[in-house]
Amino acid sequence: MLSIVSIIFGALIGSFLNVCISRLPKEESIVWPGSHCPHCKKPIKFYDNIPLISYIVLKRRCRHCHSPISFQYPLVEGVTALGSLILFTKFGPSLSYLLYFPFVAALIVITVIDLYHQIIPDVISLPGIGVGLLASLTIPQITLFNSVIGILLGGGSLFLVATLYQWLFKREGMGGGDVKLLAMIGAFLGWKAVILTILSGSLIGSITGIIIMVLKGKDFKYAIPFGPFLSLGAVIALFCQNELSSLYLKLMKG
Numbered sequence: 036m037l038s039i040v041s042i043i044f045g046a047l048i049g050s051f052l053n054v055c056i057s058r059l060p061k062e063e064s065i066v067w068p069g070s071h072c073p074h075c076k077k078p079i080k081f082y083d084n085i086p087l088i089s090y091i092v093l094k095r096r097c098r099h100c101h102s103p104i105s106f107q108y109p110l111v112e113g114v115t116a117l118g119s120l121i122l123f124t125k126f127g128p129s130l131s132y133l134l135y136f137p138f139v140a141a142l143i144v145i146t147v148i149d150l151y152h153q154i155i156p157d158v159i160s161l162p163g164i165g166v167g168l169l170a171s172l173t174i175p176q177i178t179l180f181n182s183v184i185g186i187l188l189g190g191g192s193l194f195l196v197a198t199l200y201q202w203l204f205k206r207e208g209m210g211g212g213d214v215k216l217l218a219m220i221g222a223f224l225g226w227k228a229v230i231l232t233i234l235s236g237s238l239i240g241s242i243t244g245i246i247i248m249v250l251k252g253k254d255f256k257y258a259i260p261f262g263p264f265l266s267l268g269a270v271i272a273l274f275c276q277n278e279l280s281s282l283y284l285k286l287m288k289g
């Protein structure tokens with residue numbers, strides 16, 4: 036029963052995340068005015084704004100101007116609902132769920148905005164560092180010390196890589212947004228997760244990059260945003276940190 040509530044709650048938050056995704060890059064208010072169709076600007080009535088369901092009922096089109104509704108809307112709502120359910124299954128009705136859910140929600144918003152605009156808004160990552168630090172004081176999964184080291188390692192390591200890259204290749208390879216994002220990830224998950232995030236994020240990012248190069252014939256200068264892969268790496272670290280650490284130790288022992 037509570038699992039169903041967590042799915043509905045997740046879908047509703049996902050609907051709000053869609054608002055953040057379309058308005059944050061334009062520096063518009065995320066609370067006012069209410070949702071409106073991006074094409075005909077007509078306000079969307081509450082019964083046409085039900086997460087996932089309205090998309091199907093309206094047959095993927097605006098009720099007024101019949102412009103197609105982007106697949107991004109149900110996708111973000113669905114992924115957020117699923118994230119909420121998985122977190123709830125892992126942590127139960129606890130403070131950990133209430134703190135890790137906004138963390139995952141922030142990663143979802145960052146991923147989509149970075150894909151569209153190649154930016155990671157500071158208004159998410161910077162407060163995120165603070166919230167992660169505060170979370171470490173209240174939840175059993177992480178200590179304050181681990182969170183602080185996580186911020187320093189996350190921010191510091193990428194800052195070093197970015198500076199080195201710029202010095203070697205005389206152009207910007209990694210944005211400051213990635214540095215702040217990894218600091219936020221470190222704040223919530225600790226220093227071990229930062230290493231795991233960099234490893235899995237780089238691995239998945241490189242594979243994706245190679246696939247894009249082969250399919251589209253573009254060279255390495257074609258910049259793929261790193262934020263989505265760091266976010267994915269962080270989610271992997273959040274759910275599989277212990278499993279991956281013990282797997283690594285097993286491999287080391289031979």
Ligand SMILES: [Zn+2]
Pocket residue numbers: 072073074075076077097098099100101102
């Ligand atoms: Zn419309």
